[in-house]
Every structure is written in C-alpha cells, then in structure tokens.
C-alpha cells in the first residue's frame with residue numbers, strides 16, 4: 106500500500122500488489138493499518154485506488170487454496186476488520202475505481218462514501234458464478250447501494266456491470282475518463 110498526500114488533509118491510498126491487487130491477508134492488513142494511521146494523523150479524506158490497471162480482483166484465491174483452518178479464520182478476521190474500518194471510518198472515503206472491481210474488489214468500493222469509475226471497466230459481485238456465495242454483509246452493502254430487488258438479481262446471477270450500467274443503477278456515482 107502506498108500513500109501520497111495531495112494536501113495536508115487528503116491522501117491518495119494506492120493498492121500496489123501486482124498484477125491484480127488480489128486481497129491477500131497481508132494486503133488487507135496493510136490497508137487497514139494505513140486507514141487507521143491516517144485517521145490518527147488529522148487527515149480528512151482518502152481516495153482509494155490502484156497503482157495498476159486492475160482496481161482489485163477480490164480475495165486472493167491462491168491463498169484460499171487448501172488453507173489450514175487457522176489460516177482461514179485469520180484471513181476472514183482480517184477481511185471483516187478491513188470492512189469495518191473502511192465502512193465506519195471517520196474519513197471521507199472515495200473509491201477511484203480505475204480498473205476491474207469484481208467480488209471483494211466491489212465490496213471495497215461499496216464501503217466507501219463515493220465511487221468514481223473509469224469507463225470500459227466492470228464492477229460487481231460475481232461469487233455465485235464460481236459456486237461461492239457472498240457473506241451477508243456484502244449482500245447488505247449491495248442492497249443499501251442499489252436497492253434490495255436489484256441487489257438480489259445481481260447477486261443471484263453474479264453479474265459484473267459495465268461502468269455505464271453501474272452508473273445507471275447507482276452502484277457508482279460518477280464516470281471519470
């Protein structure tokens with residue numbers, strides 16, 4: 106995770122885990138630590154983005170391949186901790202979605218107060234497409250953002266929306282070129 110101060114009050118927080126910013130336990134820990142440190146330093150707002158062409162590919166599936174029970178438990182704790190920290194942060198949080206944001210990548214964006222996204226990208230929770238279901242707090246985030254019926258349809262079908270369709274249903278707030 107890298108931090109660039111745009112002014113004394115606004116920080117650009119970049120996920121920097123090539124090639125796709127898959128959320129490993131360490132990346133989630135780094136993000137949470139960074140947000141907490143910025144909160145402790147009188148910063149007012151952050152822009153969360155990526156240093157590569159993918160915003161975030163979701164959970165690191167490689168880390169979840171044949172894990173020990175202990176690892177799954179600590180991984181899950183880290184994911185929940187990151188979500189709680191970001192969602193409840195006193196900072197104004199903006200997601201600058203500058204690449205694909207599937208699954209937990211979408212969760213990160215939806216946990217922010219405002220979402221801008223570059224065109225020709227995709228965002229959504231596609232877990233059902235590969236036989237997983239999103240945890241209830243992902244579901245609530247989606248329902249709070251696009252409405253319950255739309256969320257139900259998107260989650261059932263594991264739809265990844267284009268930038269334009271995401272704007273049309275309120276999943277993002279602005280398209281930025």
Ligand SMILES: CCCCCCCCCCCCC/C=C/C(=O)SCCNC(=O)CCNC(=O)[C@H](O)C(C)(C)COP(=O)(O)OP(=O)(O)OC[C@H]1O[C@@H](n2cnc3c(N)ncnc32)[C@H](O)[C@@H]1OP(=O)(O)O
Pocket residue numbers: 124125127159161162163164165166167168169171172177205207208209210231232237238239240
């Ligand atoms: C046995 C018990 C198990 C218990 C487990 C319990 C856990 C329960 C889990 C329940 C979880 C539910 C919620 C799940 C949330 C998630 O986030 S799951 C992750 C979902 N993510 C995706 O579906 C995205 C998959 N990736 C892509 O679609 C594309 O990679 C991309 C993001 C659109 C980027 O495309 P492109 O730029 O063309 O790059 P690629 O060539 O596809 O990929 C580059 C390399 O990155 C690797 N990679 C991609 N995504 C991931 C990932 N999520 N995790 C790990 N690695 C990833 C990809 O394999 C490539 O690797 P190399 O081939 O080695 O280069």
